[in-house]
Amino acid sequence: MNEQEARQAVHAAIGQVAGDVDLDGLSDESRLQQDLELDSLDFLRLVEAIDEATGVDIPERDYGQVATVRGLITYVASRG
Amino acid sequence: MGDFRLPPLGAGLAEGKLVEWLVGPGDEVRRGDALAVVETDKTTLDVEAGEEGRIAELLVDVGMTVPVGTPMVRITGTDDDEADPPPSATVPEAAPERAAQTVPASGVQDRLSTLRRTIGSLMSRSKQSIPHYYLSTTLDLRAAIAWMQQVNGQRPVASRLVPSALLLKATALAAREVPEVNGFFIDGVFRPSRPVHLGVSVALRQGGMVAPAIHDADTLAVDVLMQKLRDLVSRARAGRLQRSEMADPTLTVTNLGDLGVEAVFGVIYPPQVAMVGLGKVVEQPWAHNGMLATRPAVTATLSADHRVSDGVRGARFLACIDELLQSPEEL
Numbered sequence: 001m002n003e004q005e006a007r008q009a010v011h012a013a014i015g016q017v018a019g020d021v022d023l024d025g026l027s028d029e030s031r032l033q034q035d036l037e038l039d040s041l042d043f044l045r046l047v048e049a050i051d052e053a054t055g056v057d058i059p060e061r062d063y064g065q066v067a068t069v070r071g072l073i074t075y076v077a078s079r080g
Numbered sequence: 081m082g083d084f085r086l087p088p089l090g091a092g093l094a095e096g097k098l099v100e101w102l103v104g105p106g107d108e109v110r111r112g113d114a115l116a117v118v119e120t121d122k123t124t125l126d127v128e129a130g131e132e133g134r135i136a137e138l139l140v141d142v143g144m145t146v147p148v149g150t151p152m153v154r155i156t157g158t159d160d161d162e163a164d165p166p167p168s169a170t171v172p173e174a175a176p177e178r179a180a181q182t183v184p185a186s187g188v189q190d191r192l193s194t195l196r197r198t199i200g201s202l203m204s205r206s207k208q209s210i211p212h213y214y215l216s217t218t219l220d221l222r223a224a225i226a227w228m229q230q231v232n233g234q235r236p237v238a239s240r241l242v243p244s245a246l247l248l249k250a251t252a253l254a255a256r257e258v259p260e261v262n263g264f265f266i267d268g269v270f271r272p273s274r275p276v277h278l279g280v281s282v283a284l285r286q287g288g289m290v291a292p293a294i295h296d297a298d299t300l301a302v303d304v305l306m307q308k309l310r311d312l313v314s315r316a317r318a319g320r321l322q323r324s325e326m327a328d329p330t331l332t333v334t335n336l337g338d339l340g341v342e343a344v345f346g347v348i349y350p351p352q353v354a355m356v357g358l359g360k361v362v363e364q365p366w367a368h369n370g371m372l373a374t375r376p377a378v379t380a381t382l383s384a385d386h387r388v389s390d391g392v393r394g395a396r397f398l399a400c401i402d403e404l405l406q407s408p409e410e411l
Contacts (some may be wrong), residue, residue, distance in 0.1 A: 020285050039283070039338035040242040041313050048237045060232045060240065 001054065001080030006073045009080070013049035014069070017042050028070035054080045083139070084115070091349045092202030093120045097145040098123055101167045102126070103153075105136045115153060116324075120397050121198040123328055124319040131390030140403060154206040177404035195288040203347045210265075210353075214345050217398045219247075219405055221361060221376040227408040243361050244335055245306040247378070247401075249411045252276045252297035254400035255331050260389035261354035261382070261397050262331045270353065274394035279329025279349065280309065282316040283339075290316050291332045291349065292325035302411050330381060343379040353388045354397075357381040 001009075011023050014036065021036055032038045038046065047058050050072070056079045058066055066072045089096050096118035097130050103115050114126040133155035140152050208347035224246045231241040255262040255276045263272040281289050294300070315321055332352060333350050336344045337360035348354035359379040366375040376383075380401060404411060 018285060032255070033338065036342060037283075037285070037339065040244060041310055044237060044240060044242060045314075051237055057237065060229060 001077055003073060003077045006054075006077035006080060009050060009054045009076060010069065010072045013046050013053060016049050019074070025026045026069060028068070028073065030069045031067060033067065046057070050076060056080045081157055082131070082133075084153045084155050086118070086146055086148050086150045086152050087127065087323060088148055088327045089118065089120050089125060089323060090122060091329075091351070092198055092205070092244060093122060093148070093326075095124070095145055095147045096120045096127075097408050098152075099124065099141050101138055103135050105135050105137060108137060109155070118323070119317050120326075121194045122288075123316065123321050123324040123326065125321050127152075127323045129155075131155065164279065165387070179374075199288070202349065205351050206347050210348050211330045212348060212383050213386050213391060213394065214294060214383050215344060215391060215394045215398055216345075216379060216381045217395075218364070219378050219380050219402045219404065220335050221378055222404065224405045224408040225361070238304075239303070241302065241306050244358070245302055245309060246296060246405065246408055246411060247281065247335075247380075248278060248294070248309065248333060249300070249305050249356055250304050250401045250404040251333055252278050252300075252333075253411070254397050256298050257400045258389075258393055260393050260399040261384055263353060263388075264330070264351040265353050265385060265388060267353050273330040275330065277330045279326045279332030279352070280312060281332065281334035281346075282313050284317055288391060290321070290326070291329060291334070292316055292321050293329040295328065296322075331356060337378065343381055345381050346383045348383055348385060353385040354394075357383065357384045359371070372407060 012028060014021055015023050018038060030036055032043060041051055051057050054076055056076050058075065062075070065074050086096060097118055099119050100117040102117065103109060109115065109129045110132045115129050115131045116127045117396065118127050120129050128409055133159050135153055136156045137154040138148055139154060140150065157273060171341045182213050221243065228241050259272045262276055263270060275296050276298040277293040277295050279291040279293050283289050294305060294312060297305060300308065312325070329352065331354055332349055333356045334344055334346045335358040336357055340360055342359040342362065344357035344359060346357045348355045355380055357380065359375065361376055361378045363374050364377040380398055382398055384394050
């Protein structure tokens, strides 16, 4: 999956979990927990939504790599 | 023939606005069936039948705001006595006497400021009437996190656990051991609750919080509790909670750890008598046998009502949570 496709999938998943986030103004540097205020259950739903949309399963040991929007896009792009 | 009255809607809520009838005249209802959708200052709720019978007449029009205790619907085939709202360990306060009135629909901002006012007034009342005391302790999560990671490693994301599920289960079990934190203080008397209906603070994304209950949390397997937690949070955010979920919590847990706070000292929701605060799970330096290592840990606090318990029992409660977390596979 190229980066553009990964970005689209990640943005769509964030929109699904946190409907109030302005996706047009979403920075790659945004941190999921502190900036987007996703709690651990939101994060789980996000991981689930990405898995459903792209087939990329993010195991718990890799959660540290996907703490930002950029981290998530890179992870999905390299595995999708 | 009996009138079904609007039952309690949750702490600090004296009235509700009828949004939708889910039944009509002639319908048969059983205990627990949803009768109507009611909007409160905090959230939107399904109000369920207290008894079975046949709907004879709807007594309130959609759009009306009515106080708790108002006759809502006439039901035949039930005894008068049984049609009244369930008595009272769960009744926070008497309904104010006032006439029904119609209020205009409000936007999200209006709703939010109303929610803040409602919470503000409840918290003021709590601080004025409940002599709070506060305790804090560190829970050692080495065993719990290691067990959870091992379990999650073998599972698809849909059935993975989060630390909150383990912490909630341990809290519910500890409340069974120290019943002074679980129940209601009404009319100058503490009424302990045998079931542990654990209220869980849920931050709403547009702002504000609600704290609906996971019923009988002490009896649920961790996996079941986890699924109920996910379901409860998503329904709370969608504004579709059951009335009983808002009215029934016997002890509430607030968890601000996900937002980065290390410790939270909560204000008790009257008529409850305690609030547990959970902070962020942190990697913490830890001295053991003269060596320095790290471990995952979380700060747990207890705000409790001094009329009902004291520091000794409160400390026992927090210690009990910690002990339970050392054998996560048994939770």
